[in-house]
Amino acid sequence: MDRLNYINSGNAAYINSLYEAYQQDPESVDYGWQKFFEGFQFGQDNAPAAGVSSPETSGHLFKEINVMNMINGYRSRGHLFTKTNPVRERRKYFPGKELETFGLSDADLDTVFNAGVEVGLGPAKLRDIRDLLEQTYCQSIGAEYTYIRNPIKLKWFEDRMEKKRNTPSFTAEQKKQMLSKLNEAVVFENFLGTKFLGQKRFSLEGAESLIPALDSVVKKGSELGIEEFIIGMAHRGRLNVLTNIMEKTYKEVFSEFEGKNYDSSQPFGGDVKYHLGYSTDVETAEGKKVHLSLCPNPSHLEAVDPVVEGITRSKIDFKYDGDHSKIAPILIHGDASVAGQGIVYEVLQMEKLDGYSTGGTIHLVINNQIGFTTNYKDARSSTYCTDVAKTVLSPVFHVNGDDVEALAYVVNLAMEYR
Secondary structure (H helix, E strand, C coil), X not given: CCCCCCCCCCCHHHHHHHHHHHHHCHHHCCHHHHHHHHHHHHHHHHCCCCCCXXXXXXXXXXXXXXXXXXXXXXXXXXXXXXXXXXXXXXXXXXXXXXXXXXXXXXXXXXXXXXXXXXXXXXXXXXXXXXXXXXXXXXXXXXXXXXCCCCHHHHHHHXXXXXXXXXXXXXXXXXXXXXXXXXXXXXXXXXXXXXXXXXXXXXXXXXXXXXHHHHHHHHHHHHHCCCCEEEEEECCCCHHHHHHHCCCCCHHHHHHHHHCCCCCCCCXXXXXXXXXXXXXXXXXXXXCCEEEEEECCCCCCCCCCHHHHHHHHHHHHHHCXXXXXXXXXXXXXXXXXXXXXXXXXXXXXXXXXXXXCCCCCCEXXXXXXXXXXXXXXXXXXXXXXXXXXXXXXXXXXXXXXXXXXXXXXXXXXXXXXXX
16 A cells, blocks of 8 residues: 555545545545544644634645655655765755655744644644654664555554654663673774784674674563574674674684684584684573574575574474564674675565564664675665565664664664564
8 A cells, every 4th residue: 555645636526535435434545544534633623722724724734635745755765864874975865855845835834733643743833743753764763664564563663663753762771781782892893903913803893883782682582582592694793793792702712813722522614713603591681591593604695594594493393382482583684795695585585484484583784885895886776785675575774883772772673573
């Protein structure tokens, strides 16, 4: 259902016929019109006796439709105008989000519109409606979700994001935990770069916020009843994840840089340090125990994806008696590989199949904005490297990597959605 299908339907007779149909049976009109007429009726029933322009005038009714159009425009295209890139300015997209784009002007800013009900404000001034939409959809977080076809899921996202305006509100203790994990990530990379100068390590520098993000995923998952995570990732940032999430000791990692002496009686694959896997039990800051497994991987980017999903599904079937809520897969991608490797699409297409579903995967894409030496403009045709996710109607969030709190907020939202 196209939630913007009324953009070009602005004649009074047509709108009146829709409204009459809605009064007879609300389900007979599209979801977007249902929400509009709900707000319209609410405004009529609750409008003060004086001081508010009458919604019964055709001119004001058209302006109400324009405000609804603006709300849906922010929801569907606001992600194009976010502050999510810490190293360069965003490309310009047209049409923009100026009031004139939606048939409104600065003269309307202090006019009260019943369409404010749609975003939880009740009848509200246009400037207040726009401020809410700007804070929710055009700051450090960009949200792509309006293509989801389930109205209940759409409403869930709208309520969760617009009520909080996508603004994190963590406690002092939670912020200290994020800072601690961020410090661990930064100090680890700085030490490796100084101590083992010139050695291959595939640094996480510039994207260290991945570590507090993963920590938040594990914490939120444990609160929701998840007992085990299966993780897959390529080489970039792997050593940092091994030490600061999987709790592999620094001694073990450093000995691999220096040339470790292996016990000949133990199995040894001879692989490089940034391909190695690890399994461990960790305890969250709240005292909950969670089992983590980081799968070993080759240098073939994204080859680990079906392995992670297969391990997860086998454990769902044979360890957790079909319960998806006890275990979750996490896949960490690079921007070039998630757009360029065909295995990503192949795995995504198994998402809802009875024999392969794992209950939802948390995907984290580290966007270092270059694929080895290839500029992103020369690497893909899509707007985003994550556009492949839309094939299975998966919501996508774009987050400024320098805004750690925003990233933690989004991964918590993703876990709750799962």
